[in-house]
Amino acid sequence: MPLLINQQLAENDKWQTLTDAEQPLPAAGAVLLPLERFTAAQAEAGSLELAPLVNGDDDINVVLEQLDQLTLVGIEISAFTDGRGFSFARILRRAGFKGQIRALGDVSQDRLAFLTRCGFDAFDIPAERYSNEIANAFGEISVNYQASSDEPRPIYRRD
């Protein structure tokens, strides 16, 4: 599936997403695991690099507690109507997370700008929803009023 990182199409991505609970962990590499399995697998990770994949029903505080050990947090958007991921990203950035926040699941063009404002910097886009125009989404609205992850000050506190 096409992956956008910092608004550019990324060619090589080391992360493998394992959502099938039956599928064994690989011996090496970088693996994105659903939060519960991620928590359980950490002790036996060895040389594996692990990252949590959270969905809207998960407790984001579990991730916050170990944020300094993470380089990536995946946020699963189960349906485009589920807006909890926007708040998750805001909370992660507010806590000082500098790693990658990647959106997976029902991710498509018309939400990319808002997701970016909230702190997402990577988008795993389903192939059928990808087009060459997709990056247009980032420039459609050039102004905003709110403080968010990309601009800590609301418009009335900017210089």
Added chain:
Amino acid sequence: MYQYTEVDQTLVDERVEQYRDQTRRFLAGEIPDEEFRALRLMNGLYIQRQAPMLRVAIPYGLMSSVQLRQLAHIARTYDKGYGHFTTRTNIQYNWPTLESVPDILAALAKVQMHAIQTSGNCIRNTTTDPYAGVNANEIEDPRPYCEIIRQWSTLHPEFAYLPRKFKIAFTGGPEDRAASQVHDIGLHIVKNDAGDVGFEVLVGGGLGRTPVIGKVVNPFLAKEDLLSYLEAILRVYNLNGRRDNKYKARIKILVNALGVDKFRALVDAEWEHTRGELKLTDAEIERARGHFSPFDYQGDAVKNDLNERLATDADFRTWYETNTRAHKVAGYQIAVVSLKPYLQPAGDVTDVQMDAVASMADQFSGGEIRSTHDQNLVLADVREGDLYALWQQLVEQNLARPNIGKLTDMIVCPGFDFCSLANARTLNIADQINEKFEQVDYLHDIGDITVNMSGCINACGHHHVANIGILGVDKKGEDWYQITLGGSSAADASLGKVLGKAVAADDVANTLDKLLTTYIAIREGNESFLDTVRRTGLEPFKESVYAPAH
């Protein structure tokens, strides 16, 4: 009134082009139906029974004559020559084509208007008192704060996919003409013991299937904390509101499930994070207030011929007594333009009428018009000496029916004739009631009363908070109407109680007649209908409607 900055204008202009591209991609099959539905709703576009319906935002119900003329132009050019004012003080067009909507949005942007977030599961247009800034009892004009909320909520990146829609209402003093207690958030300007002005914050009110009066979550919020506190509430709601059942997704369900104390604790914890970064500056509050400075009222306005006119023209006098309200400045009056003419759908207004009202506003009321949550228009700053001329023009446009606050000043949703959600028709029932209660003297004898009607349980017609509420229900393919009594959306807000079993479509007006006859028989002194119901309970009214005929 508020004038757009370069940022405001850029935002609406770019939004038009964004939506134009979304429409193009949808028509080219690149956006699935479900997803385009969410996108068009966030631009106010529904697909209804007859055609698409476009809802245009009128922020806190205030518009200029230039804007109203543009709304008339849109009605003429893209619709069938009329629009419909709603209980969110917005205007709806019932007949635009999907393809024409980007052009309509462009026409709106030219006059500093838009349709952003007039629908969808996002923060909707903030509503307020139509007499804001001109009523003597207000502590402060709430509109600058409404504008501050408008900007904060417009294209808020985090709150575009909430569990459900979200509505905020603001009042400037102890009187409530904005139904603020049945909103997701109700904000009241209050003064604390120290004499500081701030906001009382209510949360979790609402109508629909589960009507609830809002609960106080914060008795006094400092002005500077307005947005930081709202952002905290919205974040708590976005994260914790139910998403498994759309009928249980409003914030009222969350507040009820947690209890207001636990909800408050969650908000306060989140507020610790937001109150620094989102603190309103004095400069920003002053900037907003600067856009709503009072008109240049003339001291000589008190010298006028109003009393002579009232003495010599009985029709004018009836209109004056019913359709004007006291203004805080001597020599001025607030004039209400009735959009409830005889046998016309409540809130409907033609392009010709809109142009005429725009001209009246220019001539008599500083070029500004307000829309009200009970679907009328207001000219808020009319010199008493101009009232007679204004009335004559209103009469000419069929906008002077003397019924404001009376029985025929009903809130009525469009019902089954237009709305795809409705179970029952409403417009025919409104006509039936109008025919039955045409006589002005009788209406005035009944006095102030609210009658609201919804065509389904979603309660767009606010029937729960009417003195007499009428809810259309479908029983085996037939329209029936459930009556509630004793509701109010004013400062003493209450939910109506069900009178008894639903009545047949052709029996609604007769039922109202029985209720009103009972009221007149048992009222004490000048007691209003609502006060009588509150004193006696439903029993005497039940008996009059359901007792077997002798």
